Amino acid sequence: MIDRSAPGGVLPAPEPRGVVTVPAALPVRPRTGRLLVLATVFVCAACGLVYELELLALGSYLIGDSVTQASVVLSVMVFAMGVGSLLAKQLRHRPAFGFGAIEAGLALLGGLSAIALYASFAWLGESWPVLVAFSFAIGVLIGAEIPLLMVLIQRIRRQDAGGAVADLFAADYVGALVGGLAFPFLLLPVLGQLTGAMLTGSVNVIVGGGLVLWLFRRDLSQRCRWLLIAANLTVLVVLASATVLAGDFERVARRAVYGGEVRVAVQTGVQELVLTGPSEGSPRSLDLFFDGRLRVSGYDEYRYHEALVHPAMTGPHSRVLVLGGGDGLAAREVLRYRDVVSVTVVELDPGVVRLARTDPKLSALNGRVYEDPRLRVVTQDAFHWLRGPAARDGFDVIVSDLPDPGITPSTKLYSQEFYGLAARALRPGGRLAVHAGPLATRPRTYWTVEATLRAAGLRTAPYSAGGRLSGFAAGPDRAQGAGNTPPQDWGFVLAAHDRTPPLRVDRDTPALRSLSTGSLQDASRDAEHTRIPGLPPSTLPHPRYS
Numbered sequence: 001m002i003d004r005s006a007p008g009g010v011l012p013a014p015e016p017r018g019v020v021t022v023p024a025a026l027p028v029r030p031r032t033g034r035l036l037v038l039a040t041v042f043v044c045a046a047c048g049l050v051y052e053l054e055l056l057a058l059g060s061y062l063i064g065d066s067v068t069q070a071s072v073v074l075s076v077m078v079f080a081m082g083v084g085s086l087l088a089k090q091l092r093h094r095p096a097f098g099f100g101a102i103e104a105g106l107a108l109l110g111g112l113s114a115i116a117l118y119a120s121f122a123w124l125g126e127s128w129p130v131l132v133a134f135s136f137a138i139g140v141l142i143g144a145e146i147p148l149l150m151v152l153i154q155r156i157r158r159q160d161a162g163g164a165v166a167d168l169f170a171a172d173y174v175g176a177l178v179g180g181l182a183f184p185f186l187l188l189p190v191l192g193q194l195t196g197a198m199l200t201g202s203v204n205v206i207v208g209g210g211l212v213l214w215l216f217r218r219d220l221s222q223r224c225r226w227l228l229i230a231a232n233l234t235v236l237v238v239l240a241s242a243t244v245l246a247g248d249f250e251r252v253a254r255r256a257v258y259g260g261e262v263r264v265a266v267q268t269g270v271q272e273l274v275l276t277g278p279s280e281g282s283p284r285s286l287d288l289f290f291d292g293r294l295r296v297s298g299y300d301e302y303r304y305h306e307a308l309v310h311p312a313m314t315g316p317h318s319r320v321l322v323l324g325g326g327d328g329l330a331a332r333e334v335l336r337y338r339d340v341v342s343v344t345v346v347e348l349d350p351g352v353v354r355l356a357r358t359d360p361k362l363s364a365l366n367g368r369v370y371e372d373p374r375l376r377v378v379t380q381d382a383f384h385w386l387r388g389p390a391a392r393d394g395f396d397v398i399v400s401d402l403p404d405p406g407i408t409p410s411t412k413l414y415s416q417e418f419y420g421l422a423a424r425a426l427r428p429g430g431r432l433a434v435h436a437g438p439l440a441t442r443p444r445t446y447w448t449v450e451a452t453l454r455a456a457g458l459r460t461a462p463y464s465a466g467g468r469l470s471g472f473a474a475g476p477d478r479a480q481g482a483g484n485t486p487p488q489d490w491g492f493v494l495a496a497h498d499r500t501p502p503l504r505v506d507r508d509t510p511a512l513r514s515l516s517t518g519s520l521q522d523a524s525r526d527a528e529h530t531r532i533p534g535l536p537p538s539t540l541p542h543p544r545y546s
Contacts, residue, residue, distance in 0.1 A: 025218045026156065033156045033215055038171040040211045041149055044103065045175030046182065047204040048142045051110035052077060053183045054197045055138075058114050059131050061272065061291050062121045069131065076132055077139035084143025091144070095151040096216035097224045102148070103208025104231040106141040109134065111201020111239045114193045115249065122253040146172065152216065192267055194246045198239045205235045258289060264359060268351030275359060283365035288327060290352075290403070296327055298365055303514045304435075304490050307465035309333035309399055310515055311494050312433035314506050316396040320344070321425065323382040323413075325401035326352035328366030334399070335372055336510040343375045344395075350379045383412055386421035394427040400434040405445055405538075405545045414449055414545065416537045419456035423497065432458065432495045439464045439491030439527055446491040447532045448544045455537035458495035461503050462531075463523040465490050465514070491527070 026033045052073070059069040091098030113134045120130040146168060153164055187196035209232035217225065242249075254262045254274065264275035277285040277298070286298035309330055313320075318341040320334045326347030334343050347353055356362050357370045369375055378385060382402065385391060400422070405414040412418060414436075422432055436449035439462075446462075453460050466489050494501045503524050504517040538544035 026215060027217075028215070030157045034153060036211060036215055037149060037153050037156065038167060040207055041145075041168055041171040042175035042178070043207045044106075044145060044204060045172040046179030047110065047200050048106070048138075048145075049176045049179035050183050050187065050200045051106075051113060051138050051197065053180065054110075054114050054193060054200075055117070055131060055135055057183075057188070058117050058193050059127065062117065062127045063131070072132065073135045076135040077142075080136045080139025081143030084140035084145075085147055087140065088144035088147040091148060092151055094224075095148045095155070096212050096219040097228065099145070099148040099152065100209055100212035100228045101231065102141050102144050103212075104205055104228070104235050106138065106145075107201040107205035107208070108235045108238065109137050109141065110204065111198045111235075112242065113138065114197040115242060115246070118194065118253055119249075122256040155219075189267075189269060194250065195243055198243045198246070202236060202239050205232050205239075257292065258287070263361075264355065266351055266355065268349050270349040270351065273349075273351055273355055275355070275362065277361065279361075283361045286361045286365060288362065293404075293407075295403075296329065296365075298361075301329055301365070303465055305329045305333050305401075306512050306515045307463070307490065307520075308401060308433055308435055308492055310505050310509055310512060311461075311463070311492075311501075311503055311520060312397045312399060312431040313337060313509070314502065314504055315431060316427070316429060318342070319393075319395045319427075320397045320399065321346070321391075321395040322399045323386075323402055323422075324348075325399065326356060326377075327362065328353075328356040328369040330399050330401045331369045331375055332367040334397075335367075335369055335374060340374060343372075344378060345375065346378045346380060346382050346385045348379070348381050353377055353379070383418055383421070386418070386425060391421070391425040394430075395425055396427055396430050398422055398426060398430070398432045400432065402435065404437050405449060406437060406442065411538070411543045411545050412540055414452060414538060415543070416452050416455045416539045419453050419458065419495075423456055423458055426497060428497065430496065431501050434493045434495065436462075436491045436493050438489055439530060440489045443530045444532055444535070445545055447530075448535050448538055449491075450493050451535045452537040452544075453493055453495045458497065459500045461494040461501050461524060462527040463492055463494070463503055463520055464527050465492065465523060 028036070055073050056070050059073060063069045088098070091102075116134065117127055117130050121127045149168055150164060153168065183196070187200070190196075191199060209228060212220070213225065213228060213232075220228070250265075251262070254265060258274055258276050261278055262274060262276050263279055264273070266273045271291045272289075274289040274292075276287045276289070282298075284298040286296070287294060288296035310333065313334070317334075317337060318339060320340060320343045322330050322334065322343060322345045324347060325331060325345055326349060328345075331343050331345055334340055345353075353370070356366055363370075370377070378390075400413075402413045403410040405411060419432075426432060432453075434449060434453065437445045439446045450460050450462055494503060503520040505512065505515060505520070536542075536544060
């Protein structure tokens with residue numbers, strides 16, 4: 001409906017039933033006040049998205065299945081935002097006070113969400129309930145923001161509802177973009193997850209509280225004004241105290257998670273690396289964790305790496321490619337062969353290589369392989385590297401020493417497409433050795449890897465090797481330390497182009513502690529008893545691992 005007497009010819013938005021919008025008495029001109037509200041929307045949206053990304057990132061680190069936990073966080077948060085929008089209707093009569101109270105609560109919950117999630121994982125061994133609870137609570141508060149801001153901006157200057165909504169959502173979406181970019185490129189690498197969340201909460205409460213207590217201060221009764229001042233100061237004191245104590249908290253929580261003595265804890269751009277074990281003594285006392293999962297146990301890692309590498313070295317092996325394995329332990333086994341001419345290690349995380357070079361115990365465990373002139377390191381994603389021209393030179397042996405296929409970011413490295421690229425990089429008669437996850441505890445995953453290799457045109461020989469723990473301990477039991485983990489197994493598949501590769505070790509194989517031709521053949525027969533026939537291969541558009 002057009003009203004020729006109204007500004008712009010458009011009728012102002014109707015008043016909500018039971019709510020009378022009275023122009024606010026502002027300390028600034030209406031145009032300036034409106035810009036301040038939109039700037040607050042921008043900042044609050046950035047903070048809200050940071051909280052969401054913090055939950056996604058830390059949940060992925062602690063829980064492991066990033067697809068499932070991301071789906072849960074996003075769906076719960078979006079649902080909660082709808083609930084918050086409905087609940088905000090009860091605060092329309094006091095929009096300034098309601099918005100100030102919501103921002104104080106949001107800053108407190110969002111700022112402490114990461115530390116609460118980590119504490120739950122460290123001491124209770126369970127993160128799902130806390131993750132869902134914080135996702136819901138934060139979503140409710142975020143959802144309540146826009147309806148109240150809509151009332152506040154209309155109190156500054158009446159305009160049609162469509163224009164007001166467009167302005168608010170434009171500021172909201174641009175703020176979300178800034179928050180989404182700031183999290184991975186600034187907050188996470190510079191401050192880390194815990195401190196980054198608390199700093200975001202501090203910004204949130206300062207901006208949200210400042211808008212209400214200054215711009216809309218005349219809308220507040222004296223009692224409401226003092227309540228908001230007390231609430232905002234309390235939130236700031238709590239977040240500041242938590243920030244000061246964050247370092248001590250992380251050290252205590254790491255001891256609860258990893259057990260023993262945490263010697264090194266490094267957050268790289270890819271993952272968190274933690275080395276545990278006494279500073280002095282044998283390298284066999286070392287444990288290396290990637291994002292909370294035990295990757296290397298110095299006690300018996302030789303069983304894993306001997307079983308992974310040496311069956312593939314039967315035959316020509318002058319040029320060897322190691323995919324993953326930045327710890328240098330697979331390369332150590334390869335370089336025991338004096339007739340190896342070159343070894344190329346393709347590792348995504350340069351922090352792993354740096355740690356393997358410089359840490360005294362880890363470099364002692366890998367035999368200081370990075371000092372060997374035959375070894376070359378490429379810091380790149382293995383999938384993308386195999387697609388490039390360097391992979392087409394051809395290798396006699398490819399060793400796939402990659403994270404477990406059940407970890408979502410690794411799924412593409414266990415796909416038919418990936419194995420097709422690896423097969424293309426093999427010379428005629430070459431062999432591909434793949435770590436396929438634990439056979440006894442996750443046979444479906446293991447045989448899916450084997451089926452995927454066959455779908456890529458390779459002939460396969462399955463086998464396993466026993467150890468104190470699989471390369472990727474799962475669940476809160478790892479908080480007790482590697483020494484209390486019950487015996488498990490590692491599953492492997494040896495693959496080749498033209499014929500099923502033989503499972504044996506040659507006579508000229510360097511002396512081995514845990515492997516022989518007889519043990520390999522026994523392990524292959526045992527593996528065949530667990531075969532699950534008819535499994536489809538895993539592909540990029542249809543991943544089969546869980």
